[in-house]
Amino acid sequence: MSSKFAPSGEGEGSFQPKFDGQGLLTAVAVEIDSGQVLMVAFMNAEAVEATRTTRRATFFSRSRNKLWVKGESSGNYLEVEEILVDCDEDCLVLKVRLPAKGVACHTGEKSCFYRKLNLVGPAELKRIKS
Amino acid sequence: MSSKFAPSGEGEGSFQPKFDGQGLLTAVAVEIDSGQVLMVAFMNAEAVEATRTTRRATFFSRSRNKLWVKGESSGNYLEVEEILVDCDEDCLVLKVRLPAKGVACHTGEKSCFYRKLNLVGPAELKRIKS
Numbered sequence: 001m002s003s004k005f006a007p008s009g010e011g012e013g014s015f016q017p018k019f020d021g022q023g024l025l026t027a028v029a030v031e032i033d034s035g036q037v038l039m040v041a042f043m044n045a046e047a048v049e050a051t052r053t054t055r056r057a058t059f060f061s062r063s064r065n066k067l068w069v070k071g072e073s074s075g076n077y078l079e080v081e082e083i084l085v086d087c088d089e090d091c092l093v094l095k096v097r098l099p100a101k102g103v104a105c106h107t108g109e110k111s112c113f114y115r116k117l118n119l120v121g122p123a124e125l126k127r128i129k130s
Numbered sequence: 131m132s133s134k135f136a137p138s139g140e141g142e143g144s145f146q147p148k149f150d151g152q153g154l155l156t157a158v159a160v161e162i163d164s165g166q167v168l169m170v171a172f173m174n175a176e177a178v179e180a181t182r183t184t185r186r187a188t189f190f191s192r193s194r195n196k197l198w199v200k201g202e203s204s205g206n207y208l209e210v211e212e213i214l215v216d217c218d219e220d221c222l223v224l225k226v227r228l229p230a231k232g233v234a235c236h237t238g239e240k241s242c243f244y245r246k247l248n249l250v251g252p253a254e255l256k257r258i259k260s
Contacts (some may be wrong), residue, residue, distance in 0.1 A: 004207070010237050012245070015253040024194045026170055028158050035165025037214070040156055040221045051224050051251055083242035085255055087235050092169045093243050107140050113214035115142070119182055123145040125215055 010087050017048060018090040022062075025090055029057055029070075029104065031111075032081050032095040038104035039112045041070075043092065049068045055080045057094055140217050145179060148220040152192075154221055159187055159200075159234065161241075162211050162225040168234035169242045171200075173222065185210045187224055205230045 009016075015024055019124040031038055041059040043051065047067055052059040054069075057078035061068040071077035082095040098104060107114040115125040139146070147155055154172040161168055166220035171189040173181065177197055180188040184199075187208035191198040201207035230233060235242040244256040 012255050012257055015247055015255050026156055028167060028170060030165075030167060037158060037160060037167075037223045040158060049253075052247060052253065055249060059216065080249070083247040083249065084203065084258070085245045085247050086170065086242040087237050087239070087244070088242070091242075092247070093167045107217050109159075109217070111217040112218070112221075114217070115215045117145055117182060117186060117213040117215050117222075119210070123179075123182065125142050125145050127142055128214070 009089075015085065016089055017045065018088060019045065020090065024060060024062075025092060027051075027057070027059065027092045027094055029094045029096050031077055032097060036111055037113055038078070038096065038098070038110070039070075046118060048092070051080055051094070057096060070104075071102075074103075075099065076104060078104065139219075145215065146219055148218060149175065150220065154190060155180075155222060157187070157189065157222045157224055159208055159224045160227050166241055167243055168208070168226065168228070168240070169200075177182060179220070181210055181224070181249075182213060185239065194227055200234075201232075206234060206235075208234065225255065 019025060024045050027043045028040050030037045044060040047058045047060045057070045057080055059068045078096040080094050080096050084093040103110045114128055118124050118129050139148050147153060157173050159168045174190040177188045177190045187200045187210055189198045202259050208226040210224050214223040218242050233240045244258055246258050250260050
């Protein structure tokens with residue numbers, strides 16, 4: 001389907017994901033109400049379709065080499081409200097909801113991004129106020 | 131430096147990035163005021179340090195195989211206010227500011243994520259209202 005607003009391949013119509021050499025896309029999970037980035041993980045074609053149709057974020061675990069429904073062991077499912085797709089169709093943003101008091105990070109933090117890198121001096125990490 | 135809040139390697143202290151097999155990290159650029167995800171790209175060690183010290187988002191272009199100061203040709207620099215680091219130290223969130231009326235996407239859209247994937251029926255993309 002041709003686009004009214006961008007070159008071919010960057011418009012509307014059929015989703016044609018561009019998987020990398022390992023068959024994966026990058027997916028960024030963002031809490032829909034706060035806009036907080038919760039986590040970043042990878043998806044193969046099966047994970048994309050499972051996420052889209054079940055509306056629960058499903059990733060591909062590179063370490064375990066298998067599909068991984070986020071929250072299947074912890075209960076911290078990421079309920080998917082929207083999936084945004086980038087210009088190159090190689091990256092997704094998932095707008096999600098966590099359960100009440102839910103956390104996305106295996107450390108127990110709400111977001112995996114709980115530390116800040118200093119911009120002056122040696123490269124050191126500091127915890128962000130919780 | 132040991133952490134008061136998380137297992138070793140997930141705490142405060144020296145930043146020890148875990149680059150992938152290609153020597154890269156994933157970096158997510160988020161507009162600091164709106165929380166909008168603008169783009170996702172990759173960084174090698176040199177790009178991380180350039181971003182941190184110049185406070186302009188600098189990526190590694192896999193297609194051109196070289197460092198790429200975002201905005202160097204368009205003027206759409208991403209001015210970096212904060213760099214967040216994930217639990218695994220393999221992904222960064224850059225909190226950035228665009229120039230007034232600036233855009234992050236090569237298509238002319240503010241964000242690369244200007245399309246939404248439908249959640250029901252065939253996998254189709256629709257433009258988000260601009």
